[in-house]
Amino acid sequence: MFIKESHVYSEDTILSEVVVVGSGAGGSTIAKELAAKGRKVTLLERGRYHRLGTEMRALKFYTGHFMKIKPGELSRGNVELLRTIMMGGSTMVTLGNGVRALQEEFQSMGLNLEKELSETERELGVAPIPEDLMGERTRILKRASEELGYKVKPMPKFVDFSRCTNCGMCVTGCSYGAKWTAQNYIAEARKHGARIMTESEVTHVIHSGGEVKGVKVRSKSGSFELEAEHVILAAGGIGTPRILQRSDLDSGSDLFADLFVNTFGLVEEANWGEEMGMATMIDEFHESEGFLLSPILDTKVHMLLYLPLLMKRRAFKRGKTLGLMTKIKDDHSGYVSQDSIEKGVTERDRRRLERGIEISEQILTKAGAKESSLYTTPVRGAHIGGTAGMGRVVNLDQETEISGLFVSDASVFPSAPGAPPVLTIIALSKRLSDLLHREYL
Ligand SMILES: Cc1cc2nc3c(=O)[nH]c(=O)nc-3n(C[C@H](O)[C@H](O)[C@H](O)COP(=O)(O)OP(=O)(O)OC[C@H]3O[C@@H](n4cnc5c(N)ncnc54)[C@H](O)[C@@H]3O)c2cc1C
Incomplete structure (x- = not known):
């Protein structure tokens, strides 16, 4: 046999x-x-x-590019695709x-x-995250979104909340066995x-x-x-x-990847701790305009890697950073071959991303972020x-x-x-x- x-x-x-x-x-x-x-x-x-829970460990199992110090693979079309082996x-x-x-x-x-x-x-054990476990950033963004008239829902999670420490390191693998x-x-x-x-x-x-x-x-x-x-x-x-x-x-x-960008803004007087990402979502635009919004904060090393040279200091200001992810239903227009991946941003994808960024910026400034501090990341995909x-x-x-x-x-x-x-x-x-x-x- x-x-x-x-x-x-x-x-x-x-x-x-x-x-x-x-x-x-x-x-x-x-x-x-x-x-x-x-x-x-x-x-x-x-x-x-693999051992889990830190960014250095995670670089070993993300597929990576640029001498494997960046977590995602770079497609032709400049979209970074995240997956782990x-x-x-x-x-x-x-x-x-x-x-x-x-x-x-x-x-x-x-x-x-x-x-x-x-x-x-x-x-x-999927259940919506209880309100008392939501971090400070999540609550501030929720309040600002609701004041602007958006409907914010708690995110259903497959997380054992009794084991979760709100360390915010889910994307490096959970070392508490909570997920x-x-x-x-x-x-x-x-x-x-x-x-x-x-x-x-x-x-x-x-x-x-x-x-x-x-x-x-x-x-x-x-x-x-x-x-x-x-x-x-x-x-x-x-x-x-x-x-x-x-x-x-x-x-x-x-090929699709559910393209996303994160839009960040700084609140200089803040000093927030770590918290679980994507604890809430605004999904009222999903059907009609093809995108979701959700609170997010990237990890420090990742920020250091993708931020432009003059903005790298931002990676050390995470305690003052508020962020919202725009995740879109992208066109399935990419192609995987043996030695490369083609995945770009189509015109429709761009319009969807821009609309999400526009609303994110509105919410972030309402929540206290300085307009001049707003920054949107390069386009990535993880689904x-x-x-x-x-x-x-x-x-x-x-x-x-x-x-x-x-x-x-x-x-x-x-x-x-x-x-x-x-x-x-x-x-x-x-x-x-x-x-x-x-x-x-
Ligand atoms: C950072 C990040 C956050 C995410 N967050 C969420 C989330 O919160 N909720 C959610 O629903 N989804 C999330 N996703 C997406 C989700 O993880 C994936 O969509 C899902 O795991 C895909 O499942 P799959 O079975 O298609 O592939 P995978 O889960 O990727 O499994 C494929 C497996 O095949 C193995 N493999 C590959 N090639 C070979 C080969 N030639 N021979 C043998 N084995 C091989 C790989 O090592 C891997 O173990 C996230 C993804 C990322 C990257």
Whole structure:
């Protein structure tokens, strides 16, 4: 069953009905669900476990550019794309925001995700952040927004608030175990007998005669092939299309990233401490104008890296800084190839960003920030997907043109959610696991 090159595995150690590629939101769900149903699952993850909680540690697992000291990859088009290669994927660095994204769009395609979304919310303990845990900046911005007539909602979070210290370091990975991550699901998968292999990068899917046969894997100790009856790709919006392309399967277009900018202003007399980011949101423009606003503060090293030379001192004035993120539903106009990513800002994206910045500036000045101190960051994106879209690369069962080869990550989203996607990726993966168990395996 297992064809080895430089590895020595005994056949019964590695025999699996299902090979899952990637341990993020999608892959961890499939592994947990199918292992719990008694299926033989092997999960292959390119990254490894990392220590969490500081910016220096985080630079090791963000994909990075500029000698890897900047966290994101730079696309052609100058958009910085944020993702991590590690056990748990990008779920390790979320802000714990748990909202239902694209539910109606999937419904209109014939996919009712209500049951799976409810189950996900229960398992992850999604709840709005209580008002008494909101930080000072969040409250000040809430008050200013409401005075201007905007509706501010508490953000639903998959965070155990009793363990959260409000350290504001979610994006470096939570070192208090307060936030749900895919590692929680991986632990359950392992408990149910799934085999988890770290530092194992899948390079190709092996197929012949229109049927999947297995995967080719590159690991520290050599390359090998693994036979499988079913392969589920969940290597994320960049990883998945690259594997498909190397396997002669068309994919990689329609890339979105939920582009965002942060607008900051200084309140000279303030001296605020750290707090949880994105604790509230203004979503009244999401339907009509395609953007969300939410309070945010970037980490110190990150600010030092992206601020223009004459503004770098700002990184040491975080205690006086108020910030709002504008996150848009961007055009799925990008492309992932083997050695580059094309993702620019279209005219419609620019209009959406500008409208969000305009309202952010209005709120920030109302909250006491000096107009001359307003600064908006370069454009970044952190919700990467669309590159193996449903109806384009996979069908409604998330199966590719190769029988037995499925995709279950943000790549299958038909368009940008413009909102946190984790709950929806998990819901889709639960639905697929059920379908595989009942009809395919
Ligand atoms: C800073 C930041 C904050 C975010 N905050 C939120 C939030 O608050 N709420 C929210 O809903 N979303 C948030 N997101 C987005 C969310 O994390 C991602 O959309 C989600 O994790 C994507 O899930 P996925 O399964 O598509 O991919 P991932 O979770 O990225 O998983 C892909 C996995 O595949 C592995 N892999 C890649 N290539 C290979 C290969 N060839 N072989 C084997 N393994 C491979 C990767 O290492 C990774 O573990 C945030 C993202 C970032 C970067």
